[in-house]
Amino acid sequence: MKASELRELSYQELEAKAREVRGEYFGARVRFATGQLENTAKLRLLRRDIARLETVLREKANVGASR
DSSP states (O other): OOHHHHHTSOHHHHHHHHHHHHHHHHHHHHHHHTTOOSOTHHHHHHHHHHHHHHHHHHHHHHHHHHO
16 A cells, blocks of 8 residues: 555544554464464565554644644
């Protein structure tokens, strides 16, 4: 997912998406630990998605606070 796509979402939608991706990341970590995760690069991609979401959430929070 691209940051430009995330910026189009509302704050509530971003929060929901962040919860969803964090859950997916947790599941992937469990599968990795048990040796069931085939695509280990998925962990890195999910971490980056979480960071993107957090960045856009922070941007939106700062814009709301400055008004």
